[in-house]
Amino acid sequence: MNLFEGWARIGRRAPAPAQPSPAGPPGPFAWTRRVALEVVKFAAVGGSGVAVNFLVFNLLLHGLKWAPMAATVVASCVAMGTNYLGFRFFAYRDRASRTRRQIFLFFVFSGIGVVMESALFYVAYHGLGMSGPLGSNLAKALSIVLASAFRFLVYRTWVFERTKRDHQELVQDPQLPG
Numbered sequence: 154m155n156l157f158e159g160w161a162r163i164g165r166r167a168p169a170p171a172q173p174s175p176a177g178p179p180g181p182f183a184w185t186r187r188v189a190l191e192v193v194k195f196a197a198v199g200g201s202g203v204a205v206n207f208l209v210f211n212l213l214l215h216g217l218k219w220a221p222m223a224a225t226v227v228a229s230c231v232a233m234g235t236n237y238l239g240f241r242f243f244a245y246r247d248r249a250s251r252t253r254r255q256i257f258l259f260f261v262f263s264g265i266g267v268v269m270e271s272a273l274f275y276v277a278y279h280g281l282g283m284s285g286p287l288g289s290n291l292a293k294a295l296s297i298v299l300a301s302a303f304r305f306l307v308y309r310t311w312v313f314e315r316t317k318r319d320h321q322e323l324v325q326d327p328q329l330p331g
Contacts, residue, residue: 191244195305198239203297206232210293215286225274225293229267245313255312262307270300
């Protein structure tokens with residue numbers, strides 16, 4: 154009889170069965186796949202945010218005749234709120250749980266993104282004369298694209314950052330997303 158089996162029978166812990174050694178760090182293809190999947194999820198949430206942004210923007214600017222800058226800022230802020238939910242519960246749901254710090258950073262960096270987007274819109278709308286219905290929407294689109302590049306980098310780096318546990322799980326299972 155194995156001595157460890159006897160200990161297990163009298164209420165002591167038996168040694169854990171041998172575990173297969175975890176795979177080494179994921180290779181470049183696994184990393185590329187994870188980042189590509191992250192970009193796709195970011196684009197899906199961002200795309201819905203862009204739709205909200207354009208809908209509110211056009212309603213305010215062309216429907217309710219608001220001032221252009223007020224319309225772009227309000228539309229961006231409404232989209233920011235909907236984007237938080239999409240990022241938190243879809244694109245980055247596997248990352249650290251919601252904390253005050255995460256929420257604070259999201260809205261700080263999103264606010265910086267709104268300022269960037271608004272400044273770019275101002276330059277295109279007033280400086281480049283893109284003030285008609287088509288021009289204003291093109292100016293809005295360009296400002297969203299440029300500000301979104303900034304948002305992607307800061308959201309994945311600081312807002313929805315990985316915890317040490319997340320990193321360990323990735324090393325053990327390189328098939329995990331993002």
